[in-house]
Amino acid sequence: MTEELKAAVRERCRQMEIPLVGVADVERWKKPPFLPWMPEEFFPQSIFPEARSVIVIGLPVHLPVLETAPSIYYHELYKTVNTLLDQYTYRLASFLNEIGYPSVFVPRDGYGSIEVLQKNPIAFFSHRHAALLAGLGTFGVNNTILTPEYGPRVRFGSVLTAAPLPPDPMIDRDLCIRCMRCVRMCPAGALDREDYPQGLTDKNACSANSAALNKRHISPCGICIKVCPVGEDRRHYRREEPSLYEPGAEMRRYRQAWNHVRRYGGA
Structure with a gap:
C-alpha cells in the first residue's frame, strides 16, 4: 500500500510537471549526516507532530x-x-x-522580508536540509543544495505528511567539485572556502547585499548559483564552460544580452 501511495504522489507531481521529487522519513532528522546540525525545534515532527514523511519538490531556475x-x-x-x-x-x-x-505544505521561504531576515537570518523550516535528506542533492561550498540535474539552480518546497511513504536513498557522493568560483565571485564576500557546514555563509553580508538589490527591485543576487559548473542544465543550454562569467572572458554575444536586460526594469 505504501509503495502504491508513493506512486500516486509521484503521478500527481508528474501531472503538475514537477521535475524533482524526493521523500524523507522524519526519523532522518534525528540522525544528522554531519555536525553541527539543527536544533530539534526545526524538525518536521516538531512543526507538524503528525508528520511521518516529508515530500520535497524542486523547480529549476532557468540558467539563461x-x-x-x-x-x-x-x-x-x-x-x-x-x-x-x-x-x-x-x-x-x-x-x-x-x-x-x-x-x-510549508511555504517556500518562511520569512516576511529581507529586512526581517537581516534581524533574524533563519526560517522555521529548512527546505535545503529536507532536500538533502530526501535524496535530491548535496550541499556545496556556496551553502546551497547542488542537484545532478540543475546544480544549485533549483528552488525547493516541502509537504509534511502523516503518510508512511518509503524514503528515497540519499545521494552518497559529493556533487560539489570545490572549484571555488562561488567564493571568488560573490559580490558580498559572504562565502568561505571551507565545506558546509564549517564554511557557513556570512548571512549578514549576504542579506545586506540582497537588501540593497531589493531597493532597486532586482533582488536576489544569484551569482553563487549562476557560476556553479555542476548540473546537466549547463549542457542543455550549451554553457559547459563556466569561465564565461569570469571578468575579461571573450563572450561578447552573451554579455551584450545580459547588459541589455540589466539596463531596464530596475532602479
Whole structure:
C-alpha cells in the first residue's frame, strides 16, 4: 500500500510537471549526516507532530535568465518559481488530505522580508536540509543544495505528511567539485572556502547585499548559483564552460544580452 501511495504522489507531481521529487522519513532528522546540525525545534515532527514523511519538490531556475542577474528578469523568474512552489505543495498536501492522510505544505521561504531576515537570518523550516535528506542533492561550498540535474539552480518546497511513504536513498557522493568560483565571485564576500557546514555563509553580508538589490527591485543576487559548473542544465543550454562569467572572458554575444536586460526594469 505504501509503495502504491508513493506512486500516486509521484503521478500527481508528474501531472503538475514537477521535475524533482524526493521523500524523507522524519526519523532522518534525528540522525544528522554531519555536525553541527539543527536544533530539534526545526524538525518536521516538531512543526507538524503528525508528520511521518516529508515530500520535497524542486523547480529549476532557468540558467539563461539567471545569467542576467541581478536584473528584473531574474527577479520575476524568482517570484514565479516561488509562487508555483507554494501552489504545488499546497495542492499536493490537499490531495493527501483528501485520501485520508493529514498533511500540510510549508511555504517556500518562511520569512516576511529581507529586512526581517537581516534581524533574524533563519526560517522555521529548512527546505535545503529536507532536500538533502530526501535524496535530491548535496550541499556545496556556496551553502546551497547542488542537484545532478540543475546544480544549485533549483528552488525547493516541502509537504509534511502523516503518510508512511518509503524514503528515497540519499545521494552518497559529493556533487560539489570545490572549484571555488562561488567564493571568488560573490559580490558580498559572504562565502568561505571551507565545506558546509564549517564554511557557513556570512548571512549578514549576504542579506545586506540582497537588501540593497531589493531597493532597486532586482533582488536576489544569484551569482553563487549562476557560476556553479555542476548540473546537466549547463549542457542543455550549451554553457559547459563556466569561465564565461569570469571578468575579461571573450563572450561578447552573451554579455551584450545580459547588459541589455540589466539596463531596464530596475532602479
